[in-house]
Amino acid sequence: MKGVDHLAHERNKTEFDVDAMKIVWAGSRHAFELSDRMARLVASDPAFQKDGRIRLGRKELFKNTLRKAAHAWKRILELHLTEEEAGWLRNFVDEPSFTDLHWGMFVPAIKGQGTDEQQQKWLPLAYKMQIIGSYAQTELGHGSNVQGLETTATFDPETDEFVIHSPTLTSSKWWPGGLGKVSTHAIVYARLITNGQEHGVHGFIVQLRSLDDHMPIPGITIGDIGMKFGNGAYNTMDNGVLTFDHIRIPRNQMLMRVLQVTREGKCVKSNVPRQLIYGTMVFVRQTIVADASTALARAVCIATRYSAVRRQFGSQDGGMETQVIDYKTQQSRLFPLLASAYAFRFVGEWLKWLYTDVTQRLQANDFSILPEAHACTAGLKSLTTTATADAIEECRKLCGGHGYLCASGLPELFAVYVPACTYEGDNVVLLLQVARFLMKTVSQLGSGKKPVGTTAYLGRVQDLLQCCCDVQTAEDWLKPSVVLEAFEARSARMCVARAQNLSKFENPEDGFAELSADLVEASVAHCQLIVVSKFIDKLQQDIPGKGVNRQLQNLCYIYALNLLHKYLGDFLSTGCITPKQASLANDQLRSLYSQIRPNAIALVDAFNYTDHYLGSVLGRYDGNVYPKLYEEAWKDPLNDSVVPDGYHEYIHPMLKQQLRNARL
Ligand SMILES: CCCCCCCCCC/C=C\CCCCCCCCCC(=O)SCCNC(=O)CCNC(=O)[C@H](O)C(C)(C)COP(=O)(O)OP(=O)(O)OC[C@H]1O[C@@H](n2cnc3c(N)ncnc32)[C@H](O)[C@@H]1OP(=O)(O)O
């Protein structure tokens, strides 16, 4: 059987309505139709082809990215695309570029932290791309510790200006995307100083380059920070270095929604909390969770299709060998990743809802759920990006040797994706933020303050400390209440145990530092509970389409029970379940793998990825893997000549030498 036939055969086994699942995956019929249209538009445009990207040198690669970004903008204008359509189009172009930072951080920072007048002035320029912006927060010496940033913005009352300055080498801005070669402006984070007094870190709109000839403004030194991990990959982005030598900007270019500086240099606080200065990060972390499901789904789609095409061992009487997807070990590695892609999709949907809700509340001066929004975005960003980066690497291994070829698409996907564990907040630093939130919540339980939102379960802590898991058979693990209670009890018990250990320290900060590794584990447990509970919530919705809900149920329990298996130490040591119940969970997991197996190909087809977007010979929709891999190999520049360059200089003399030695 050919690879092409394998996948057709697999698709015939499907037990659910794939078109209906495509809509569930996209979030709505509207989102499906729109993303489908944009994906096809990009795939059919020769200007957006990706072939050979990994073989380009840095300069060529970067210029190629500029060309694509300019072409994308041209198409957006020609077709009068809406903001939503334009976002999808840029997504399917699938090449990190300065536009990510312009639309993803520069514009949101002005929207979130700018006053109405500032928005009226700067947003139209940014929307028309008459200025291009980046987000310059991180410095050579400090990234995680935002309060430790060294760049200064000193108010000069004589001229009504701020003087932006880099006092040290370590205060050089370092990393901002789009800054190195493209951006004309940036939101620069700097320590505000007025009348000799410091007022913490704030954002300032600073012009970096001339709008006429793109030369840096005098006093500004700016460039690219150099090559990053992997071929192609994130090297399409000009992450930059920037220093200021007493650059003057008008007073009204400080983003003043949180704090105003008057003509006299007086600081006047508004009614919004200081943390709103960090609001852009909350917004981006939320989008990163949605992106995690997309990147994970890409890797899983490649590994699943290839696992159905690939055959090894098991041939009897000259019959066909076994499809590697039928090995239980392959299933136990692959199907939890498939389930995670769906789980992250739904938690991403929920997080988007939460973010929208917080934004509306903020507009009505209700800041009460800001800590919850911060903890959820930070924790879920950390959980989903760590899992996705690990999963892409696992998918590479699931594809055996061919997974290591760039033609599989997996090496570049990994190289592009893995910095997500670091940017927008190092994942451990973010989990420590969640831990602070959880410890604060536990410490307030005695005061009668009822926890709400994702920590509401901690309000039932007494019950959760005592409850016994009600599982007697493997089927009992298919009850939502049972699964939910196990995850709630595990998280609550871990939180309470950590809080008790913390209370033994005289100085809570010392305790927090000493116990931080344990605290991070409690944060992970809490975030996993959120993902599981949002998946279970999704199952309660009225989901149309034959067999769709059934598949989602199977995926939900695979996600939850695989976590239970992987983190068994937590569940057993906190006494949430018994070893016997753990073993039953494992039995159920195996049964679920068998149920998912005939639907695996259709479940990845439901992601609706074009071959252009997947960029993988192994993941091709038609399964025509071997002929295309063979074809692809011959495209390598090494195969341009039969005898390689360097033969006469190095190989030939070496062979001659051996020959002479042999004759002696
Ligand atoms: C084949 C492949 C082809 C190619 C494929 C292409 C496809 C690509 C796919 C990739 C996917 C997506 C791409 C997406 C594009 C993204 C582009 C990358 C952009 C990256 C940009 C950046 O990195 S910007 C810089 C980000 N920096 C950080 O995140 C810094 C981290 N540090 C902090 O956030 C904070 O300083 C801190 C959280 C660590 C706080 O530290 P500290 O304790 O010092 O805090 P404070 O004293 O300042 O404040 C404490 C109180 O404030 C509360 N707090 C903290 N943060 C927030 C917040 N954000 N919101 C609300 N409240 C907050 C904190 O809880 C404390 O509260 P209390 O305890 O109540 O006092």
Ligand SMILES: Cc1cc2nc3c(=O)[nH]c(=O)nc-3n(C[C@H](O)[C@H](O)[C@H](O)COP(=O)(O)OP(=O)(O)OC[C@H]3O[C@@H](n4cnc5c(N)ncnc54)[C@H](O)[C@@H]3O)c2cc1C
């Ligand atoms: C590809 C990429 C794109 C980026 N784009 C931008 C951008 O556009 N704009 C921008 O401003 N920045 C950008 N950044 C910077 C990014 O936000 C920072 O690198 C990130 O926030 C991590 O900070 P750091 O580099 O200072 O790491 P560090 O904080 O130095 O981390 C080093 C190690 O120390 C540990 N650590 C640090 N603090 C603690 C603590 N309190 N407790 C325990 N462990 C700790 C971390 O876990 C990590 O293991 C980008 C980074 C990358 C990689």
